[in-house]
Amino acid sequence: xxxxxxxxxxxxxxxxxxxxxxxxxxxxxxxxxxxxxxxxxxxxxxxxxxxxxxxxxxxxxxxxxxxxxxxxxxxxxxxxxxxxxxxxxxxxxxxxxxxxxxxxxxxxxxxxxxxxxxxxxxxxxxxxxxxxxxxxxxxxxxxxxxxxxxxxxxxxxxxxxxxxxxxxxxxxxxxxxxxxxxxxxxxxxxxxxxxxxxxxxxxxxxxxxxxxxxxxxxxxxxxxxxxxxxxxxxxxxxxxxxxxxxxxxxxxxxxxxxxxxxxxxxxxxxxxxxxxxxxxxxxxxxxxxxxxxxxxxxxxxxxxxxxxxx
Amino acid sequence: xxxxxxxxxxxxxxxxxxxxxxxxxxxxxxxxxxxxxxxxxxxxxxxxxxxxxxxxxxxxxxxxxxxxxxxxxxxxxxxxxxxxxxxxxxxxxxxxxxxxxxxxxxxxxxxxxxxxxxxxxxxxxxxxxxxxxxxxxxxxxxxxxxxxxxxxxxxxxxxxxxxxxxxxxxxxxxxxxxxxxxxxxxxxxxxxxxxxxxxxxxxxxxxxxxxxxxxxxxxxxxxxxxxxxxxxxxxxxxxxxxxxxxxxxxxxxxxxxxxxxxxxxxxxxxxxxxxxxxxxxxxxxxxxxxxxxxxxxxxxxxxxxxxxxx
Numbered sequence: 001x002x003x004x005x006x007x008x009x010x011x012x013x014x015x016x017x018x019x020x021x022x023x024x025x026x027x028x029x030x031x032x033x034x035x036x037x038x039x040x041x042x043x044x045x046x047x048x049x050x051x052x053x054x055x056x057x058x059x060x061x062x063x064x065x066x067x068x069x070x071x072x073x074x075x076x077x078x079x080x081x082x083x084x085x086x087x088x089x090x091x092x093x094x095x096x097x098x099x100x101x102x103x104x105x106x107x108x109x110x111x112x113x114x115x116x117x118x119x120x121x122x123x124x125x126x127x128x129x130x131x132x133x134x135x136x137x138x139x140x141x142x143x144x145x146x147x148x149x150x151x152x153x154x155x156x157x158x159x160x161x162x163x164x165x166x167x168x169x170x171x172x173x174x175x176x177x178x179x180x181x182x183x184x185x186x187x188x189x190x191x192x193x194x195x196x197x198x199x200x201x202x203x204x205x206x207x208x209x210x211x212x213x214x215x216x217x218x219x220x221x222x223x224x225x226x227x228x229x230x231x232x233x234x235x236x237x238x239x240x241x242x243x244x245x246x247x248x249x250x251x252x253x254x255x256x257x258x259x260x261x262x263x264x265x266x267x268x269x270x271x272x273x274x275x276x277x278x279x280x281x282x283x284x285x286x287x288x289x290x291x292x293x294x295x296x297x298x299x300x301x302x303x304x305x306x307x308x309x310x
Numbered sequence: 311x312x313x314x315x316x317x318x319x320x321x322x323x324x325x326x327x328x329x330x331x332x333x334x335x336x337x338x339x340x341x342x343x344x345x346x347x348x349x350x351x352x353x354x355x356x357x358x359x360x361x362x363x364x365x366x367x368x369x370x371x372x373x374x375x376x377x378x379x380x381x382x383x384x385x386x387x388x389x390x391x392x393x394x395x396x397x398x399x400x401x402x403x404x405x406x407x408x409x410x411x412x413x414x415x416x417x418x419x420x421x422x423x424x425x426x427x428x429x430x431x432x433x434x435x436x437x438x439x440x441x442x443x444x445x446x447x448x449x450x451x452x453x454x455x456x457x458x459x460x461x462x463x464x465x466x467x468x469x470x471x472x473x474x475x476x477x478x479x480x481x482x483x484x485x486x487x488x489x490x491x492x493x494x495x496x497x498x499x500x501x502x503x504x505x506x507x508x509x510x511x512x513x514x515x516x517x518x519x520x521x522x523x524x525x526x527x528x529x530x531x532x533x534x535x536x537x538x539x540x541x542x543x544x545x546x547x548x549x550x551x552x553x554x555x556x557x558x559x560x561x562x563x564x565x566x567x568x569x570x571x572x573x574x575x576x577x578x579x580x581x582x583x584x585x586x587x588x589x590x591x592x593x594x595x596x597x598x599x600x601x602x603x604x605x606x607x608x609x610x611x612x613x614x615x616x617x618x619x620x
Contacts, residue, residue, distance in 0.1 A: 023603075024603050026599055026600070026603060027603065053471060057391070060597075060599065061371040061372075061597055061598070061599060062371075062391065062393070062595060062596065062597040062599075062600075063391050064595070064597045064599060064600050067391075067474055067595045067608060067610070068474075068595070068600065068605070068608065070473075070474040071474040071475075071476050071608045074473060075473060076470075076471035076472065076473055077471070077472065077473060077474050077610060078390070078392070078399060078402075078403065078471060079390065079391040079392050079399075080388070080389065080390065080391070081367070081372065081373050081377075081389040081390070081391045082388070082389050083372070089388060089389075092388075093388065093403060093406075096403075096406045096407055096410050096412060097406055099410060100406050100409060100410045102406060120599075160386075161363060161386035161387070161388060162386065162387065163380075163384060163385060163386055163387060164377055164378075164380040164381040164387050165381075166381050285372060285374070285377045285378070286372065287370075287371055287372040287374045288371070289336055289370065289371060289372075289374060289430075290336070290372075290374050290378065293333075293334050293336060293337065295378070298377060298378065298381045300377070300387060
């Protein structure tokens with residue numbers, strides 16, 4: 001599906017199929033993460049032994065994609081869980097360690113896989129369940145950013161860590177509505193704390209609100225925060241697929257913002273097409289256990305401000 | 311069980327039972343985390359609104375104890391997953407943000423609950439499965455440390471982030487053997503990088519290796535690293551229970567090192583009984599999915615060096 005989407009030309013590599021020569025989808029997801037960490041290091045001109053640490057996460061229980069991928073690298077590992085907000089969370093955490101001088105080079109990564117997520121969070125794929133229009137398709141994708149103390153044309157200016165918000169939504173097929181309030185809160189706080197306005201950014205990029213959630217986020221920002229970001233607002237979940245594809249409300253998953261940010265947006269920055277973005281990856285704290293115990297689904301969103309130096 | 315153990319007098323509070331007036335064990339675990347964050351803030355002389363962020367994790371899928379606890383606090387949240395190594399992982403991550411000046415006060419917390427862990431990772435309690443002698447009992451406990459830029463008598467000198475190690479063990483009832491090599495590697499690297507020897511510490515405190523794993527760790531250190539830490543080596547999983555209790559190889563879980571460190575060791579530091587410790591919380595990346603897919607269990611251990619200033 002990601003191959004058929006409009007961003008395909010930007011991606012470094014596309015797997016031939018969902019299994020990628022592995023026996024299970026979970027093993028394939030792990031292989032994806034290992035691939036992007038290795039590839040990102042090479043593209044940064046670094047040997048793997050120069051990478052001090054991996055800061056990564058994914059959607060699977062016990063973040064097995066990340067921890068089992070890290071097993072094959074001789075690097076320090078800090079496992080993150082922020083649901084689909086993991087890409088920006090890992091950039092924030094990795095950034096603090098690089099800025100603080102604790103590490104020279106850190107690999108920040110995230111992944112998701114449609115088939116592993118669907119069978120863990122919803123139904124076996126074999127059931128062929130119908131999905132409502134607000135459902136989103138978990139992106140099969142992974143991305144890795146290398147943060148370095150070496151000279152670079154692109155830097156992280158700072159970020160805003162999200163708060164866990166809950167608007168009492170319990171529909172596991174409406175993650176956009178869960179995450180939109182969290183995204184709005186984080187975007188508002190970031191702009192206020194940095195004294196910037198939407199026009200200071202080429203894009204404010206939400207993670208994976210999807211078509212429905214993106215609209216909702218825009219509405220919340222206007223109504224509750226008197227803030228209009230429409231002119232610069234794009235959403236990774238809306239960019240990676242088109243509306244006419246069979247993806248309901250668009251893309252989701254850690255791999256959505258990870259692949260769109262690393263594959264598409266960073267390339268546009270390198271090509272000097274854009275200068276400054278605010279990446280606001282968004283996560284829904286969906287859990288089978290809490291759903292069965294009549295809980296609602298909280299959301300979170302972390303913002304990272306990334307700029308190209310002239 | 312924790313009430314019957316030798317450290318009971320050190321703990322701030324002991325729940326009356328495993329449910330603590332909640333409908334489910336999972337809700338009780340969440341209540342424990344909320345309780346320790348609130349209590350730790352009060353003991354640090356801070357209002358909750360002075361705490362900028364929560365850095366926390368637990369053993370449950372999607373770290374629901376931490377994220378749902380964070381929902382009830384108006385604070386930034388960074389979810390961590392390092393299995394039972396989470397207490398030291400959260401201290402390392404929280405410490406980087408406080409040292410870097412990004413936050414003034416950060417709550418670092420972790421929890422585990424025997425009943426929630428047992429039914430998620432192993433068998434329903436109602437089955438009454440027999441356990442082998444290498445099995446450990448997940449501690450029902452939680453702990454929180456407030457890291458602050460304010461003046462304090464106790465500080466974190468630094469830490470060593472763990473690498474994911476795998477010695478090809480696939481027995482879910484032998485977590486000590488999974489974590490011992492990881493602990494040995496991290497202890498060795500920390501002592502080497504800081505140019506210290508075991509005698510520079512009052513205690514080198516492994517997280518939850520248990521009776522069997524502690525011995526194994528000691529053996530690995532001697533054989534593979536020519537390092538003898540026996541005179542200062544204690545293990546939270548061996549301290550919290552006694553051998554004559556029905557706990558097989560001792561305690562485990564994020565809550566083991568979290569409660570022993572925050573309840574017992576920090577109090578001994580405050581009372582000037584000890585000056586410097588190396589806390590090496592240890593985690594086993596146990597997962598139902600990977601176990602079913604014939605994978606072994608990797609381990610990780612993070613070390614934090616904590617010192618009392620005169």
